[in-house]
Amino acid sequence: MTTLLPTAFTVAEINYWAILPVLIVFGGALIGVLVDAFAPRSSRHSIQVALALLTIAASFGALVWKAVDNKGATLDGAMIIDGPALFMQGSVLLLSFLSVLLMAEKFSSAGADAFTPMGAAVPGSPLEAAATRAGWGTSEVFPLALFSVAGMMIFPAAGDLLVMFVALEVLSLPLYLLTGLARRRRLLSQEAALKYFLLGSFSSAFFLFGSALLFGYAGSVKFSALSQAITTAPADVEGLLLPGVLLVLVGLLFKVGAVPFHQWTPDVYQGAPSPITGFMAACTKLAAFGAILRLAYTGIDADRWDWRMGVAAIAALTMIVGSVLSVTQTDIKRLLAYSSVAHAGFILVGVLAFDATGVSGVMFYVLAYGLATIAAFGIVALVREGSAEASHIAQWSGLGKRHPVVAGIFALLLLTFAGIPLTSGFTAKFAAFAPAIAHGGTTLAVLVVIGVLCSLVTAFVYVRVIVLMYFSEAQGEVRALNPSVLTTVGLAVAVILTVALGVFPAPVLDLANQASQFIR
Amino acid sequence: MTNPYVPLLFFLAIGGGFAIFSVAIAPLTGPKRYNRAKMDAYECGIQPSPQAEGGGRVPIKYFLTAMLFIIFDVESVFLYPFAVAFGGLGLFALVEMVLFILTVFVAYAYVWRRGGLDWD
Numbered sequence: 001m002t003t004l005l006p007t008a009f010t011v012a013e014i015n016y017w018a019i020l021p022v023l024i025v026f027g028g029a030l031i032g033v034l035v036d037a038f039a040p041r042s043s044r045h046s047i048q049v050a051l052a053l054l055t056i057a058a059s060f061g062a063l064v065w066k067a068v069d070n071k072g073a074t075l076d077g078a079m080i081i082d083g084p085a086l087f088m089q090g091s092v093l094l095l096s097f098l099s100v101l102l103m104a105e106k107f108s109s110a111g112a113d114a115f116t117p118m119g120a121a122v123p124g125s126p127l128e129a130a131a132t133r134a135g136w137g138t139s140e141v142f143p144l145a146l147f148s149v150a151g152m153m154i155f156p157a158a159g160d161l162l163v164m165f166v167a168l169e170v171l172s173l174p175l176y177l178l179t180g181l182a183r184r185r186r187l188l189s190q191e192a193a194l195k196y197f198l199l200g201s202f203s204s205a206f207f208l209f210g211s212a213l214l215f216g217y218a219g220s221v222k223f224s225a226l227s228q229a230i231t232t233a234p235a236d237v238e239g240l241l242l243p244g245v246l247l248v249l250v251g252l253l254f255k256v257g258a259v260p261f262h263q264w265t266p267d268v269y270q271g272a273p274s275p276i277t278g279f280m281a282a283c284t285k286l287a288a289f290g291a292i293l294r295l296a297y298t299g300i301d302a303d304r305w306d307w308r309m310g311v312a313a314i315a316a317l318t319m320i321v322g323s324v325l326s327v328t329q330t331d332i333k334r335l336l337a338y339s340s341v342a343h344a345g346f347i348l349v350g351v352l353a354f355d356a357t358g359v360s361g362v363m364f365y366v367l368a369y370g371l372a373t374i375a376a377f378g379i380v381a382l383v384r385e386g387s388a389e390a391s392h393i394a395q396w397s398g399l400g401k402r403h404p405v406v407a408g409i410f411a412l413l414l415l416t417f418a419g420i421p422l423t424s425g426f427t428a429k430f431a432a433f434a435p436a437i438a439h440g441g442t443t444l445a446v447l448v449v450i451g452v453l454c455s456l457v458t459a460f461v462y463v464r465v466i467v468l469m470y471f472s473e474a475q476g477e478v479r480a481l482n483p484s485v486l487t488t489v490g491l492a493v494a495v496i497l498t499v500a501l502g503v504f505p506a507p508v509l510d511l512a513n514q515a516s517q518f519i520r
Numbered sequence: 521m522t523n524p525y526v527p528l529l530f531f532l533a534i535g536g537g538f539a540i541f542s543v544a545i546a547p548l549t550g551p552k553r554y555n556r557a558k559m560d561a562y563e564c565g566i567q568p569s570p571q572a573e574g575g576g577r578v579p580i581k582y583f584l585t586a587m588l589f590i591i592f593d594v595e596s597v598f599l600y601p602f603a604v605a606f607g608g609l610g611l612f613a614l615v616e617m618v619l620f621i622l623t624v625f626v627a628y629a630y631v632w633r634r635g636g637l638d639w640d
Contacts, residue, residue, distance in 0.1 A: 011609075030623060037629045037630040037634065
């Protein structure tokens with residue numbers, strides 16, 4: 001009889017400097033849970049905000065100070081800290097820092113913040129009303145967001161399918177909860193959370209089943225072993241490869257919201273509290289594209305001639321459906337949701353280039369898109385009619401006259417989404433499309449043409465909103481709330497970086513280029 | 521022993537034999553007095569009929585209990601193989617396990633402080 005288990009375990013080599021940024025975020029999240037357990041209710045919110053910001057800053061410090069010099073595979077290859085992983089982790093930290101600033105907004109008047117006073121109370125119940133009167137807030141959002149950030153940092157650095165799956169769950173589970181915590185329109189928010197959870201678990205199951213098939217094919221969950229197995233091509237289990245690859249890709253494409261796995265996007269973006277929507281749209285997309293790059297470039301790249309056409313078709317569909325459906329939207333958050341679907345398609349084109357320049361283009365794109373998205377949803381949270389967010393587009397008419405700064409920033413962000421030259425959106429599209437044309441052959445050239453046409457369609461949508469804000473008469477009592485210092489700083493940094501990435505993209509592009517080499 | 525699966529066959533036979541023997545012997549030897557409880561489904565949870573008050577709803581509070589149970593269930597799932605293999609693992613594994621248990625207790629402290637253990 002053979003023994004299945006080795007008699008002695010070899011302890012995996014751990015490079016603690018390389019994973020220190022992730023450990024710091026996990027530690028901060030755990031302390032955050034304890035703060036929520038023991039700190040008095042009155043000071044919880046401020047402690048949580050300070051703790052979350054400190055944690056993210058410390059993690060970023062550890063990343064820049066130590067992790068960049070400790071590249072390589074660690075934890076027996078379970079995590080691979082290389083250029084793309086570090087770039088993605090740094091970007092996640094930057095974007096989540098800005099998101100936390102926006103989540104912390106309380107607008108100096110009671111009940112104006114984005115989060116429900118008591119998530120466990122039934123919407124409209126006396127319990128909820130009592131919690132509102134008492135002025136409670138959901139300070140759990142900050143530890144939850146930190147847990148999610150930790151998952152997002154592991155996601156693009158995962159060295160095998162299992163770690164990638166665990167990271168996927170760690171980043172998703174807090175997001176499902178956060179989605180259901182909106183203060184206003186509670187039922188819509190809870191419905192969104194449930195939809196997100198059900199469809200998310202569905203896609204996780206796809207990912208897991210695909211992983212099982214790939215494990216059967218390669219005899220290991222590691223990307224390096226998978227890549228090796230594809231080159232040696234074991235004939236007897238060959239049939240497991242393509243279904244496995246496709247199922248795993250379905251799981252990941254769900255997270256970026258690619259058509260036909262995008263159905264959750266508009267509902268969830270609309271139902272979630274606006275700062276959470278921004279966080280989710282920016283950071284999840286970034287982390288998920290990091291994971292897709294890792295899988296596509298280091299795991300299943302040798303097999304790409306089998307699945308590339310499928311993903312190309314998905315990219316084309318994503319761009320077309322996302323941009324065409326954004327034309328018909330009347331809710332500003334749903335509009336931004338469909339625009340994010342279209343953007344996912346644009347980014348997929350860059351992924352398919354299969355070249356280091358494609359990697360850096362994608363990384364630049366997700367960073368630029370993330371900054372603009374966080375700022376856009378920050379603005380959406382400001383514009384109110386009564387106490388509710390003015391979500392219908394018609395309510396935004398004439399905003400340019402009443403609130404020129406808010407409308408001006410939003411117009412700039414919309415132009416960025418549209419990819420007008422001199423904005424970061426243009427640089428990003430160029431960085432993603434140029435490698436696709438240079439290295440992708442006819443297929444990708446066709447995709448780029450589709451991408452440019454779809455950009456035109458979405459540009460029409462954005463310009464329509466701008467026209468509405470500046471050239472229509474104001475209706476109703478729509479006003480923009482005065483943001484506190486934190487939000488002002490968050491919005492200002494996001495907008496300034498968006499402008500800077502458009503006008504002087506070279507430093508970040510260089511950084512992305514230097515960081516574009518995967519370690520296998 | 522020629523085949524390592526022979527003991528397994530014995531095990532199967534003894535297990536099956538015990539079940540059949542128990543079921544067969546009970547009607548022969550047991551007293552037969554009527555009792556309402558004997559008409560119920562055996563160890564199958566909540567009675568399906570008659571329908572309970574409020575449409576047979578279960579209080580949502582059980583949900584929290586179930587969640588707490590899962591937390592500590594997962595902990596014990598990890599603790600068993602750890603305890604079995606501890607001899608070969610050394611100090612590193614001990615530190616890791618202490619960290620893991622501490623993490624679980626963070627969740628426990630949160631639930632305790634926020635009133636998750638109060639039934640009403």
